[in-house]
Amino acid sequence: MVDIFNNYFLQREELLARIAQELQLDNTRLQRMESAYNAVSDLLKKDKDFFDGLVIEVYAQGSKRIGATVRPINDADFDLDVVLHIYDPFYRHSPSEIYNALVTALEKDVYYRTILEKKKRCVRLNYKSDFHMDILPACMTNVSEKEMIMIPEKALQNWSSGNPKGFANWFLNIANSVKEPLLGRYANVLLEAQIETERLPEEAYLKTPLQRVVQLLKRYRDIYFEKRDYPVSSIVITTLAAHFYSAENSIFEAMDNIVSTIKTGYLDSIRTNRRFKIFNPVNPQEDFTDSWTSAHYRSFYGFVEDFHKKWQNLKHSFETSGNDYIELFGEGVYKKSLNEQFKNFSHSTKDSLAKSSGLIAANIAFTAPNGNINSTNGYKNGNHHNFGGKY
Incomplete structure (x- = not known):
């Protein structure tokens, strides 16, 4: 069985899928x-x-x-x-x-x-x-x-x-160009590992990286513009994400490439004194930025730059990026998703810290007289489900 806690890249990928699944409408x-x-x-x-x-x-x-x-x-x-x-x-x-x-x-x-x-x-x-x-x-x-x-x-x-049907078909054709999502490769093993808790729906692992990228970008858009003017529309986010998607099988890699490419393209347009335009892919005569003012452009780039900066901090470990996850997706969503990940996979890991954290998160932890945390004997630990946060 896959020990997800021994593979940061897989653990991060699974956590991003959990966050996106938690964010979407039930x-x-x-x-x-x-x-x-x-x-x-x-x-x-x-x-x-x-x-x-x-x-x-x-x-x-x-x-x-x-x-x-x-x-x-x-x-x-x-x-x-x-x-x-x-x-x-x-x-x-x-x-x-x-x-x-x-x-x-x-x-x-x-x-x-x-x-x-x-x-x-x-x-x-x-x-x-x-x-x-x-x-x-x-x-x-x-x-x-x-x-x-x-x-x-x-x-x-x-x-x-x-052409809303045409746009959806254009987007889904690009999204489905991925041969197999990274999590799809491990889907059966990951779902099997959740035997002691409520299982995630299968789509949590099989939904395409591009769909997840759009969900995560839109969530940060909502947070970023909660108290700012000129929010970036969903159609702009969706169009740019699909346009720059290169069939990456990882949510993280797809996001990293898409946001970096958007940022580079925008800066190139400034350097060459060109207007950064976003056209409707199924109706090239329609420019989504046609009514944008300089304030719209500043707002757009501020959002992209801020997301890109925080995203780079997710590359190495949870120890150095926890606050960035919170700022990107909301404290409640992040902590709940991370908590559920620990609960679902801690019983199958050889990492003693992860196993202990998972038992505590699942509210089935006991502390033995020698201080070791286990699932059978000793002092019953209290419930640690204070997710906090406003989102």
Whole structure:
């Protein structure tokens, strides 16, 4: 059996996967969200007015679609973005027509009427739980193009193009270019080692390094910009991460390469007096940085530089990097993930310190008269589950 505590690189990789798994939305919440947009889809398909006779599809876009969700910090609502894809060419309708048709159809229902909020080009449903859903109405660009969509601009006077399905496919194709994630190679052994505790879901080890990179970057984005202006959008983080991913099979190596390359590219653009641009990979005419001011660029680089600096400190040992893990991902998440790692693997290690720490973390530790910590006799140790932290 693999002794994870004798291999810092494997232990670090497993811990990063645990942190990302801890950060993502749980399956119960994901299923609740999926039920929410399926219910909206069913209601619209039964509409006897505008939507009668039209072929429609309601589907998630963004982090839900690419498997890179991250729980908001400080108990904020999760923003679920969905598309109402109307399979009819946009030139047969006006932006305000499809927007108003969506509002009208939802307001016919007593429940949706009470939770509906009109936004500039989408309709928000504020569920009385821990998420809200933004529904963006959209039409086809033409009868032969199924994925490209036209969506209302904020003033509801003009259209802009989009391709959320195409973007997700682009991202996932790159993510799946890895031959085998490093943890996937040890997945069976690692899962088997967790016999005395609640097992992690298999996806914790098989989710791709790129998906994990995006989750970890977004978590630090949320922490870094909690009290700063001009936060970096998820679409920018996701695009850059996928663009610079080189099929590394390790979360750590993928992150190290991606963030270093972003930093180098940005500095090169300054040195050569060029504007650092980020284009939509499935719609090259769309520049995600088109509206960025100098303040946006300074904010972006500050975030990248700060993350890069802290990430370098993770290269050697937990003894020298514990505080950096906390600053990157939050104290509670880090300590809980590290605690669970000790609990799950301490029984199979030959490292006496790790074994003792694991017994204490699992609340099954006894201190013998000679001072040795064991799992069978002596004085029962107290519970040491004070994770602390605000995130």
